[in-house]
Amino acid sequence: MKEPHLKSPRRAVCSKLAYLLLCLAAAACVSQWLRNGETAPAQASTAGAIEMGAARAANDYLHALARGDKKALRRLTPERPENFYGPCLFLRMPTLRDARASGHRGLIDFEGQPLDPALPQQGTIALTLRDSRKVDRWQVRGLFWKGASSLTLNPFNYSPTEADRAQEAQVRAGAAKYLRAWLEEDWPTMQHMTYDWLGRKKPLRGEVYIRSLELQPALRPDGSVRVEFVASVSPRFPIVSVFRRTVRGLLYAVKEEGKWKIRGMTAAL
Numbered sequence: 670m671k672e673p674h675l676k677s678p679r680r681a682v683c684s685k686l687a688y689l690l691l692c693l694a695a696a697a698c699v700s701q702w703l704r705n706g707e708t709a710p711a712q713a714s715t716a717g718a719i720e721m722g723a724a725r726a727a728n729d730y731l732h733a734l735a736r737g738d739k740k741a742l743r744r745l746t747p748e749r750p751e752n753f754y755g756p757c758l759f760l761r762m763p764t765l766r767d768a769r770a771s772g773h774r775g776l777i778d779f780e781g782q783p784l785d786p787a788l789p790q791q792g793t794i795a796l797t798l799r800d801s802r803k804v805d806r807w808q809v810r811g812l813f814w815k816g817a818s819s820l821t822l823n824p825f826n827y828s829p830t831e832a833d834r835a836q837e838a839q840v841r842a843g844a845a846k847y848l849r850a851w852l853e854e855d856w857p858t859m860q861h862m863t864y865d866w867l868g869r870k871k872p873l874r875g876e877v878y879i880r881s882l883e884l885q886p887a888l889r890p891d892g893s894v895r896v897e898f899v900a901s902v903s904p905r906f907p908i909v910s911v912f913r914r915t916v917r918g919l920l921y922a923v924k925e926e927g928k929w930k931i932r933g934m935t936a937a938l
Contacts, residue, residue, distance in 0.1 A: 719888055719894065720886035720887070720888055720894055721886070722924075722929045723886050723894035723896055723922035723929050724884045724886040724894075724896055724922075725929065726745060726922050726928075726929035726930060726931055727884055727886070727896040727898065727920045727922055727931060728882060728884060729741065729745055730742065730745045730920065730931040730933075731879060731882065731898065731900065731920075732879055732882075733745065734875075735875055735876075735877050735878065735879050735902065736875035737872065737873040737874050737875030737876075738873075738875070739867055739872070739873050742867055742873075742933075743867055745930050745931050746867065746930060746931065746933055747923055747925045747930045747931075747932065748925065749925060750856035750859065750860060751854070751856065752923045752925045752930065752932070753932065753934065754851060754856065754859055754932065754934060754935075755891075755893060755921060755923060755932050755935065756784065756854075756891055757784065757848075757851040757852045757854070758783055758784050758785055758788065758812075758935060759781045759782065759783060759784060759848065759851075759852065760781070760782045760783070760784055761781065761782065761852070762781070762845075762848060762849065762852060763779040763780055763781025763782075763848065764779065764780045764781060765777050765778070765779055765794075765841055765844055765845060765848075766778050766779075766780070768837040768838070768840040768841040768844075769825065769826070769827055769828045769833070769837060769840070770798075770828050770833040770834070770836035770837060770840055771825050771828065771829055771833055772798075772833070773797060773798040773800075774795070774796070774797065774798070774825075775795070775796035775797070775798065775807055775836065775840035775843070776793055776794070776795055776796070776824060776825065776840075777793070777794050777796070777840055777841055777844045778791065778792070778793050778794075779791065779792055779793070779794060779812075779844075779848075785889065785895065787887070787895060787897075787919075788814055788919075789814055789815045790815075791814075791815040792812060792813050792814040792815045793812075793813045793815075793824065794809060794811075794812055794813075794844045794847075795809070795810040795811050795812075795813065796808060796809050796810060796840055796843055796844060796864070797810050797864040797866075798836070799864070805843065805846070805861065805862060806839060806843075807836075807839050807840050807842070807843030807844075808843065808862055808863055808864035809843065809844065809847045809862055809863055809864060809934070810864045810866060811933065811934055811935075812934065812935055814918075814919070843862060846858070846862055847859065847862040847863070850862065863934065867933075875905060876904065876905055877902040877903065877904060877905060878902060878903050878904075878905055879900050879901070879902055880900075880901040880902060880903055880913060881900065881901040882898060882899075882900045882901075883898065883899045883900075884896055884897070884898050885897045885898070886922075892923070892924070893921050893922060893923045893932075894921070894922045894923075894929075895919055895920075895921055895922075896919060896920045896921070896922055897917075897918075897919045898917070898918055898919065898920065899915060899916075899917050900915070900916050900917075901913050901914075901915055902914060902915075902916055920932070921935050
């Protein structure tokens, strides 16, 4: 009859140690799983609250623009240059083409790789001629991304007169200077090349009613929120209020001094 096989003290200690390590690993996995279960909803809730706050600011901005409420628009516009402009939305200098002018309005199309993958690669830059200036007379009014239904751009395709055609080179130069400054985060130059349409004494005309508005906010890596919108609008004339059109566009919201504000320069409106 064989004697029962007995484990050596050394093998017994190793076996107990292995079992202890296995238990510790299992406990760590369970602990991590519990932590993930607690933080994931919390993070989702935080992101949801951020997006909701930005969406409310976008809603207020669009309604203020529609009714021509400059006081509300100023309140909803960032004051610090880094918030007013934000990081450049182009990875590198875009290609500029088809500069055109009509009186005091200038347009030039762009094509380039956007920083935000949700943006198209093409669009139009709108500029305004400043008679009071001797240099840098064309200032940028805003950027409009292709695919957005403009509420404020009133586009045209060519320069109608010889005097307008003579301004095309300056339109191109003004847009290029603005974009180079943006890529370099040169805020003083950007301010110099920005047309302050909110600072004008002339009242802002509210031309449309917003009948319905759908907003889709998305938190971005830099902490800003892109808000895409679809609005049903009609003219502010009772006799034609039955006519409606659907407009699409986007806004970028950023938090400043604890309040959500809108970067109007990059809004496709």
